[in-house]
Amino acid sequence: MATGKYEHLFKPLKIAEMPGIAQVFKNTGNADDNRWLNGRDHLEGVEVNFSWGFYTGLGDWHPGMDPHVHPYPECLVFVGLDSDRPEYLGAKIQYCLGNELEIHTFDKPSVVIAPAGFLHCPSVTLDVTSPIGYSFFIISLGADPTTRWLGDGISEEQIERMQPEPGSGIKPPMNSSFGKKRIHISEETVTHGHVNDHYIKPLVPNTIAARRLRKQEKAQYGEMVQKGRKPGPGMTENAVWMFGKDLEGINLNFCWGIHKRPGLWMRGPGGGAHIHPHDEVLVFAGTDPSDIDYLGAEIQMDMGREHERHIINKPTAVVCPAGLPHNPIVTRWVDKPFGVLMISLGANHETTYVD
């Protein structure tokens, strides 16, 4: 099988397990369980950190701590878990955005875009209508997770909990700092305008597997949609692909979809390996909220010009550094639909096939 030359690029999501994290957020709208990987500790230095988690709880995600800011842009993505209903979230979310503390609500799969330094949150789960809850992932364009908390309700206990253990030398999963000037969130301080509407975008299936692309849209995919290449049976038609122009111009394009069927993902001539000029992380995640470490499928993915084949059968992030040939991808079997998140650190998905 594989020689293992590229084995280090395959990262089980479990490596980011933080025992006890569920207790930290207990009785809030935050995750029942999640995995949060970052470029610094887990992803070969790639300038990204991302999370994946399952959510069923109601309420504020970080009581008293918000709003907050990051030194990098990020996308906060709310998605449903029904593989047959890609436009069903199964929850109602309230989100606060900008210096205006503008309140927004949505109940469809959506992405919230937060440019670097942009004030955002609280995030409040108002309702959960799906019996299995929903999922959420963060895509943050920084290798070292960093947050400045500005809420005026942060307790000393919360602050202490987020500090690195003195003398341990271990960096905390999130570098937290706390603003000198705190912000109070209440019905008296928030607004209900539309200044920041454009930072929330609905996620509607739109990829090459779902429809014919217009000429200008094709340009965003590079050679992926040229020379007879087309989706294979392993591709999902429920995927949503958001490019930099959809994401307020940040250097990111991402694709999210739930896959249900075996087979090759992209058909076309040649060996099917391609490169990008940007780093990319592919995340394979299960959709069973009762077990975040269960994928429910087996996928093979080639890495390098050697087409070193790797087998993925548990939730895994695959790091594809810029210029490293990767693919094709073939789903071998599926017991339970699984999610795939492609994070590509460029505004467009510039793709060049190498064989």
Add this chain to the structure above:
Amino acid sequence: MEGRKYERFVKPLSIGETERRSTRKGRKMRGTLPGGPGEAIRKIRMNGRDHLEGLNLNFSWGIHGGLGEWHAGFDPHAHPYPSCLMFVGLDTANVNYLGAAINLCLGSEQETYSFNEPTAIALPSGLAHGPVVTERIYSPKGFGVLTIELNSVSEIAWFGESAAGFPSESRKSVPEGVSFASAEEILKNKPVPPTGKYAHLMKSLKEGLLIERGGFVSDLAARADEHSLKGGGKLGPGSPDHLIWIKGKELGGMDANILWGFCSRPGIWRRGAESQTRLFDEVLVYIGTDPNHMDSLGAEIEIDMGIEHERYLINKPSAVVCPAGTPHPTQVTRWVDKPFAFLAVGLSGEYKPESFD
């Protein structure tokens, strides 16, 4: 995709395309067979010596769409080695459907047996058989015929009346392995009703049904296949939708076992086993089922060869030779535009144990 150590084991069926040859009276000679109206539209013949890395096997595949006698008065004929004729349908949703009615004579008595469902006929070495006559065709796609012969090249002796009259000059240009009986050797008796003497040589393929519509047809079938699913393995989504397994004891003791089936779904064929090693030579054959496009497979299958897991892609009708002891797939079907047929011929009457990695 570098490294082609096992490339010689992967053979496109196009290299075995038989050519039509003109014979007297405007008849056509195809490979080793003089053609009649019931003969195959096109025929592939792969032999061990030239195409299959020296295996003691040759096989042919043809799709038949015409009514009438196949060999235009040259039958009966015989081969100096054991062989098997398999009549199979092209309805990939129903492996038990032949779509034709066939009459076949067996023995020098020319006992005539009739059948209209997929059937295997075991032919001991030297047993005269034929004429073969397609009486009816019900399927708009016609039907397929496989010949599986335990010899590295095809050899055939014709005993029909047309053989006696075949000009000596023309005999010089017939394909290798073809011979014609002398006038004294011609079998002149006419077809007669069956007495049952040769009935044991005929095997309805549905008796060997192992998988139907993606699942084992019975616990017995599952147990029969247990040997190849050990180690926690189980059928994958790319596994054949329908699969028939005929062993040597069901073919008059022929030293071969045969799998035949249809595949329509992508995915891995067997879960839980990355590779298999048989203790006998085997040929895996991937066949398109469109009678109008026999050169098209309509699917792409990935297989590994050797301990190196050297990968090959099959996207046209092909045979893969797997010598005894050579680790070979599990296969992964990447995509399917049109269901395809799968044939595996193992050169052992019994299915001997295999190993996995």
